[in-house]
Amino acid sequence: HWFWWFMTMACVVWYSTITIYVAIKGGADIKHMLARLDATKAREAREEREG
């Protein structure tokens, strides 16, 4: 049953690969997201003081 054998193997290989990739890249995404939120917060506070 090659179709299901291929799909099962593809699941194991693809899932392992994407997990490693997301583990590396996702951490950087979180850092950037929080940094951007911090920057926005600082900018809004500055605008409020000046405005």
Add this chain to the structure above:
Amino acid sequence: MTNFNWLLDGSIVGLYLLATMAAGLMVRKYVGKVEHFLVAGREMDVYLGIASLAATEFGIVTCMYTAQNGYEKGFAGATPGILMAIAMAVVGLTGFVIKPLRDSGVMTIPELFEKKFGPRIRWAAGVVIVLGGLLNMGVFLRTGGQFLVLVSGLDVKYLEIMMTALLVGVAIYTILGGMLSVLVTDYMQFIVMSAGLIVVTILILMNVGWENLVNTVQTHYGAGGFNPFINPTMGWQYVLFNLMLNTAAVLTWQTIIARVLAAKDADTGRKVYTRTSFFFVCRFLIPGVWGIAALASLGPVANSLEAMPRYLSTAVPPGLMGLLIAAMLAADMSTDSSYMLTWGSVIYNDIMAPFRKTRWSEKRGLFWNRSIIAFIGVFLLLYGLWYPLKGDLWTYLGVTGTIYLASISVLLIACCYWRRANSWGAGAAILISAVIPITYLVMEQLPSTANLAKTIGPYYSGIATYLLSGAAMVIGSLLKPQSGTNLQEGIA
């Protein structure tokens, strides 16, 4: 008897829970506005989106019904996963619906409907989404508790206490950090969940063997165990119903769409869809293989939903058992947190919209959002504890989901692409989508109509709902006299 070792496996589970709670609580200081709470300030990037979407849409309940599908239907039981992956890849590649939705800058789907159909339809759509979503989520807790009790060998009398503790833990970080906590914990939970799923699958393939899995399916289900079209419990109507259901879910299931709405821009949302699409094959096939392995090892059992956890309780060795339970806790917690936040966002943003006569302060908005999530948590505990599930889980989820998915998908497509669509058509589509599945559920329960309901079956009933909902939108819209307001351009 189970292989769960309290010292070794308990430590792994405890460490995971501690790390998750710490990460979830750490980001609460970044929540200053309702937009931060509901859509993470729209700062989510691709890989965080993949982790969050995958972790959200795989809970213990998912593992249970997909394994049940494998146990009862063989490899053919993974068909809905393949259909969903195709739908998600196509939508991601074309941007169909999700691009205009993200470009509109809304926080929930019903908010977009107000621009085209008016405030009444926005409110009605919000009610349909919340009812469909909460009915769907109502079975998550007990099913998750069943799995954990069976695998760890805990006394079943602790099921309610364990479910309550799990939900309270999730509710604490979701209430404090909103979508930001959800995204950060989803990232950790995705890694733990994936590690557990992959390792256990490799263990099963090595111990049970591919030939044995194939022989088991062949013996119990014949060729129908490999081909859904010739499986006597499936057939073309099962495939067509699941194609409609999964396409509608990809387009309108609010917990999936929430990732598009939290993305930095429409392109990021599309990439999240495209790159996560194959996960939906894994989501059905990996637990499906576990279910087939349970059939190979245990043979036929009275309760097919419990076959897979019973099998795993003895097949997975100590050490790996801790990883498996941590993985399943991760899967469940990520699903519960996202679902509570998402249905809460629709209650706040759409159902409560008529009560916000003036603009609310951010502080007041955050207070209400947090209160709503706490209320949903209490509802889930009560509903999850007393609702007895009848029939197979995937069909229950499909029928209750159809009430929501049929109408909202028709409304959303018409809203984005049909200039003539208006509030009459939208109202008719919502009505039809609720009446057919509810009538079917009632017919199933009444002794005088139970046989007729069985003859019709959930798949024909589901297909009819999608088709008639679309027809209602067209007929209703064409019947309404044309005026300047109902001839707005499609949103796209």
